[in-house]
Each structure stands twice: as C-alpha cells, then as structure tokens.
Amino acid sequence: MKIHLTSVFVDDQARAEHFYTDILGFVKKHDVPVGEKDRWLTVVSPDEPDGTELLLEPAGHPAVKTYRDALVQDGIPLAQFAVDDVRAEYERLRGLGVRFVQEPLETGPVTTAVFDDTCGNLIQIATEPQ
Amino acid sequence: MAVADDLFKALADPTRRTILDELTERSGQTLFEICSRLSMKHRLSISRQGVSQHLAVLEAAGLVETRREGRYKFHDLNTAPLRQIAERWLVPHTSGPEDDTP
Numbered sequence: 001m002k003i004h005l006t007s008v009f010v011d012d013q014a015r016a017e018h019f020y021t022d023i024l025g026f027v028k029k030h031d032v033p034v035g036e037k038d039r040w041l042t043v044v045s046p047d048e049p050d051g052t053e054l055l056l057e058p059a060g061h062p063a064v065k066t067y068r069d070a071l072v073q074d075g076i077p078l079a080q081f082a083v084d085d086v087r088a089e090y091e092r093l094r095g096l097g098v099r100f101v102q103e104p105l106e107t108g109p110v111t112t113a114v115f116d117d118t119c120g121n122l123i124q125i126a127t128e129p130q
Numbered sequence: 131m132a133v134a135d136d137l138f139k140a141l142a143d144p145t146r147r148t149i150l151d152e153l154t155e156r157s158g159q160t161l162f163e164i165c166s167r168l169s170m171k172h173r174l175s176i177s178r179q180g181v182s183q184h185l186a187v188l189e190a191a192g193l194v195e196t197r198r199e200g201r202y203k204f205h206d207l208n209t210a211p212l213r214q215i216a217e218r219w220l221v222p223h224t225s226g227p228e229d230d231t232p
Contacts, residue, residue, distance in 0.1 A: 072201045074178075075160020101202050102163045103156070107170030114162070 005042065007055035008079055009064050010119035013041050016056040019118050023096050024081075029053055054079070059120060068120050075101050077114050077124035086111040086127050133192070134218075137211050140191035146184050148172055150193060153207035158197070160204060161185070 010016035026043035042053040083089045102114035152167045168174040188194035192211040
C-alpha cells in the first residue's frame, strides 16, 4: 500500500491554485472539471513529480467550516510539508506576504513553523529529521 | 486576597511555571505552539485538554491573557500580577544591600 494522494479542503480552488503553486512553489499535476464548478485539482512537489499528490478539495460540505474553524482557532495545522531550512523558507514566504501564526521554533532536532494558506487552513513546515 | 490566592495557586504547579517560561521566551502563542513546546522541548506528556485547563488557571490569575485576531487565538504573558508579590514582601525594604556598603 502506498500513500498516493492526500487532501486539504480549500475555500476557493482558484485562490488555492495560486497559493500552492505561485507562493509555495508546488507544480500542478491534474486539473479536471468535476460537476458544474469544481475541479479535481492536484499539485506535487517539483522535487518529486511522481510523488504524493495533494488534492485541493472544495470545502463545500457544511461540516468543514466548523471543523476547520476549531482547528485554526487553536493553531493546529492540517498538513505538514518538509523543507531544507525552515527559517529560510519562513523569510521567503513572509516576503511574499504569507501570515505565520507560529514563527520558527526549534524543538530538539526538528524546527517547525505554521502559516495560513489563505484558503482556510494552517500548514506546518518542518525540517526533516536527520 | 482572592486575587492573591489565584496567583499563588497558579504559580504552585511546575507545568504552569514552564508555560510561563515559554511565554516569556515569546508572548503571543497559539494553543498548538504551547503544546508543541511542552511536549517537544520539555518532554511533558500532557493532553491538549490538560494544557487548556492549565491556561485557564493562569488566565484566572491574570498571568495569561487571550487575544483573538481574526480566526486565530493567541496567549499573551502578563507579569503585572507578580508585582503584588514584590509589593507585599520586597518593596518595604527600600534600602538594598548596596546601600549598606560604606
């Protein structure tokens, strides 16, 4: 069994496409119309074009808002992405106007930071443990 | 006196003192960040609900204040209540040891 795809709910798929590609630097993999206005929209890391896809899934279900609002209020991220240098990535993203709710924090071997993806979620970046 | 009771009760617990230490390092943390610091830095195995309860005690003592900013909620350190301790025991002795030196 392999983890082929995971997903985050996004308020607006066009805004999510912009944020996840132009700001974060992921690459669009699939973009297929589904139903009247939704898309099957996935991105991958440019370092791993055949790696795990992230589905930017419409947040239409009524339960999603309650669930995400509660997590965001407590600062809990919904996904974690690995970066080589959290502090460098923090500076780069802040320069692009990204809002961080947790600045880089060193806890033992791992450094983490948490930002808002502008589509309703908090995302954590972390250095990969050596 | 009720305020002082809340203050001393809040300070009596080592986990709550660690939370204050971490907020001293950086004020304005989410619940998630406080939990991360306790578990990852201090190796404390404590549930999120447990941390919330400790924060409620610190908030009742006035040592922690919560601030809502958009969809986020941050916890700030407020050391003002600690002045009661200084005023009660330390302040009356206005002449410090330095003043005794010839």
